[in-house]
Amino acid sequence: MSKSKTKPMRLDRDNDVVHDLLLLVDVYIPCDVIARWTNRQFDRAEKWASKMYLRASDNNVRVPSRPRFIGRAIKEYSQEVTPT
DSSP states (O other), X not given: OOOOOXXXXXXXOOXXXXXXXHHHTTOXXXXXXXXXXXXXXXXXXXXXXXXXXXXXXXXXXXXXXXXXXHHHHXXXXXXXXXXX
């Protein structure tokens, strides 16, 4: 019997909150995309967006590099909504 390597979603995870945090730093990623992120990706996105927002308010905050998966999600979504 093989065990699944997929961890269940955390019960305290609120995709709308991370969506709103990303909007505060001018990053639009649809909620359905955020819902597919792993818990680790979710946590990294939440941390990055929160720190970006705090830094923009003139706080002395060290912001980690933007996670690559956020850049990929931005690129994928912009290709979906851009008319050809």
